[in-house]
Amino acid sequence: MRIGEKVRMTGGPFLGMPGTIVSLDRRRVILAVILESREVQIEVERDWIGVIARRRRSTPGIETSTLTRRAAG
Amino acid sequence: MALQTPRIQSWPFRRAPRRLKALFREGKKTDWITSVPESLAVFAESHFQRLRQLHPVASVRLPDGSIVYWGVPREAIASLAGQHAQPAVLTLPKKERRIGVRVPLACATRYETGSAAHKRTGAGRTIDMSSSGIFFTTQSVLRRSTRVALHIAWPVRLDDDVPVELFAEGKVVRTERSRAALQYDQIAFRVAVP
Numbered sequence: 695m696r697i698g699e700k701v702r703m704t705g706g707p708f709l710g711m712p713g714t715i716v717s718l719d720r721r722r723v724i725l726a727v728i729l730e731s732r733e734v735q736i737e738v739e740r741d742w743i744g745v746i747a748r749r750r751r752s753t754p755g756i757e758t759s760t761l762t763r764r765a766a767g
Numbered sequence: 768m769a770l771q772t773p774r775i776q777s778w779p780f781r782r783a784p785r786r787l788k789a790l791f792r793e794g795k796k797t798d799w800i801t802s803v804p805e806s807l808a809v810f811a812e813s814h815f816q817r818l819r820q821l822h823p824v825a826s827v828r829l830p831d832g833s834i835v836y837w838g839v840p841r842e843a844i845a846s847l848a849g850q851h852a853q854p855a856v857l858t859l860p861k862k863e864r865r866i867g868v869r870v871p872l873a874c875a876t877r878y879e880t881g882s883a884a885h886k887r888t889g890a891g892r893t894i895d896m897s898s899s900g901i902f903f904t905t906q907s908v909l910r911r912s913t914r915v916a917l918h919i920a921w922p923v924r925l926d927d928d929v930p931v932e933l934f935a936e937g938k939v940v941r942t943e944r945s946r947a948a949l950q951y952d953q954i955a956f957r958v959a960v961p
């Protein structure tokens with residue numbers, strides 16, 4: 695998990711919401727998210743974040759996203 | 768000194784600042800608290816309105832204009848009961864020891880027992896749920912006092928789109944051949960991972 699990485703909130707009150715990591719430490723993460731068409735920053739627990747991993751399927755030009763959730767903390 | 772960008776802050780209840788926890792005396796460790804500065808309140812409110820589809824959310828406006836939200840995922844079952852269950856007068860047997868309103872609800876589940884090194888998994892479905900426990904089917908006999916992590920595919924999607932699961936962790940308090948009752952001490956909503 696690093697700054698600039700796209701993630702999705704997997705727990706807490708913003709679950710399901712995608713965002714980009716702005717800052718992080720051992721326990722907390724600050725994300726830039728879009729809320730009602732405006733970018734805002736949200737600081738949450740690191741345990742509530744999952745990385746959106748990208749993988750390429752065999753069909754050229756088609757890319758899918760999967761969600762890799764951190765172990766529950 | 769550079770001005771800090773106003774931001775929303777959210778914590779599990781047990782890790783929230785003491786002054787915020789004091790606003791919600793009935794808060795428990797499975798709940799969460801979120802503080803929203805006044806300048807962002809208008810953007811956050813609609814989000815919390817939608818979240819109320821899943822579980823109760825209360826709020827308090829502070830003198831500085833910020834709003835503090837308190838979420839109670841553990842009340843989701845009672846909330847669902849209020850929305851979907853048919854009202855019924857129940858006569859409990861004399862030996863009935865379970866507390867809370869039980870909601871008959873069949874949801875797909877998967878469960879995990881044992882340590883990380885010796886994890887055992889199984890699948891089943893819920894039979895009924897209450898604000899303190901979950902009765903569900905199992906693929907094998909789960910011994911009493913076994914710690915179980917239960918993932919329940921929740922029947923309500925967030926914004927009618929995002930699949931969510933109710934994650935509950937606790938110990939088996941009653942067991943039958945292919946059924947077990949879990950008394951949970953942790954409960955939270957999560958995005959369901961396929």
